Amino acid sequence: MTTLQGLPDRTEIRLAGEGGQGMILAGIILAEAASIYDGKNAVQTQSYGPEARGGASKSEVVISQGEIDHPEVLKADALIALSQEAYKKFSQDVKPGGLLIVDADKVDASATPQAIRLPITRMAFETTGKIITANTIALGVLVALTNVVSRDAIEKAVLARAPKGTEEMNRAALKAGFEAAEKETSRS
């Protein structure tokens, strides 16, 4: 049996949820952080249903120092699932020892005890008053737990994409994500 372990320099991130939760944009921002601000190579792909809102939606980012060939995630180093459907569909496709982050209020992750449970959407509302900042919170959590891109790069990438007038709100959301992740690691 051939395995795919011939290509070590390859980090695969999958961000999944319902259409409208901003997971595709989060993937784009992560890829921009890696490529434009950290100077690595990155490829972002996405899949979504025909609906404008709702339906399953996922964004994938592959990051490497070198060339990236197959553009999609094969076995995720990290998965963020913001909906039960996303969890059900993708939680089996995480590498052994990989990272699984779920929205604690939206996902019953009892099948995977190792999952990191944070109320990401509620945290967004409590931090900024807007649940649409959940994707920024999720990026903060992911980056603080994995260092897949630098904190500086993700902040620059988030702010470059933030609509005018929402910069402070997004900065606060990102910081809340960092802090929640730090609390999580100090607990374990």
Next chain:
Amino acid sequence: MTIRLMQGNEAIALGAIAAGCRFYAGYPITPSTEVAEVMARELPKYGGKFIQMEDEIASMAAIIGGRVGGLKSMTATSGPGFSLMQENIGYAAITEIPCVVVDVQRLGPSTGQPTAASQGDVMQARWGTHGDHPIIALAPISVRQAFDLTVKAFDFSERYRTPVILLTDEIIGHMREPVELPDFSTIKIYEHKVEEKPEEYKAFRNTEDGVPPLVPFGEGYRYHITGLLHDEVGFPTQRLDEIDPWLERVNGKLEKHIDEITLVEEDYQDGARVAVLSYGCSARTARHAVKVARAQGKKVNLLTLLTIWPFPEKQVEALGEKVDKIIVPEMNLGQLAYEVERVVGRKKVVRVTRANGEMVTPQMVLEKMED
């Protein structure tokens, strides 16, 4: 220019503008819509015209008209729209009007699955319109190459007076990669030069290279354009002494320039007895699989076809002589594999097919190397 994270579809639109495209007519359809969005936004800044037509039949007609009027022209679509364009693609082929048609392939047939990827239009790109006709189809494998091959598509369409299909797919079209585009002013593409006086001009005459120069309407050069078989000035004819040389020229003109038109990437290792041959998004999977196999000490040849049509027979035949087995991964039920089999024989070809909207995986290719 600076490095930007860019989608394949955006790179196609910018490639077209860089190549001098100044007329776009189209009808938006997933997963090609971003091409239209970028053209609608950017083309007017370059003095170009964007028009949304009532459907794809009209879009194809409009870009033929646009080029006859003197503007380099393009449309973009996906499977269902590509089907509707076929009649007028034949019209562009027989009237030898340069134009570029982008097909961002999605899962079919029919409405299929609009957001799912596919490479199911390989044969339609070649034989979708009725009758024997010349056609070129190019398939990019990265965002940067989507830009570069769009520029090539315009160059080829002008140089050989033929419609060119940019045959891409949902993966490449929607994928984002960091790219740095060249300065548009450095990009030069073929321009027609006419030597004759207006009264001597024949838009369809026999020339040594098979491609008579084209002058737009309105510059004093008169000719007729029809979808009927026509003589050297474009009037319908049923005379075999006029039809036969015309048929020979039109259907032979690409063969005369086949070395310039054939774009492939050959990555071969001495002594390899196995090869992977692919194109479009599946070529990315093929590369991944070949890298893994080589890291495990296997010798494998890799052939990537950027030109799909005319089919690169010479290169594929040479590869067939080197190896015992050619693995052909593609996101359909074996369309390009038909051509590989035709050239190297069925026994040497191993198909890896997937037509459910999901990419072929490197694992699927690696398993065929072991069999």
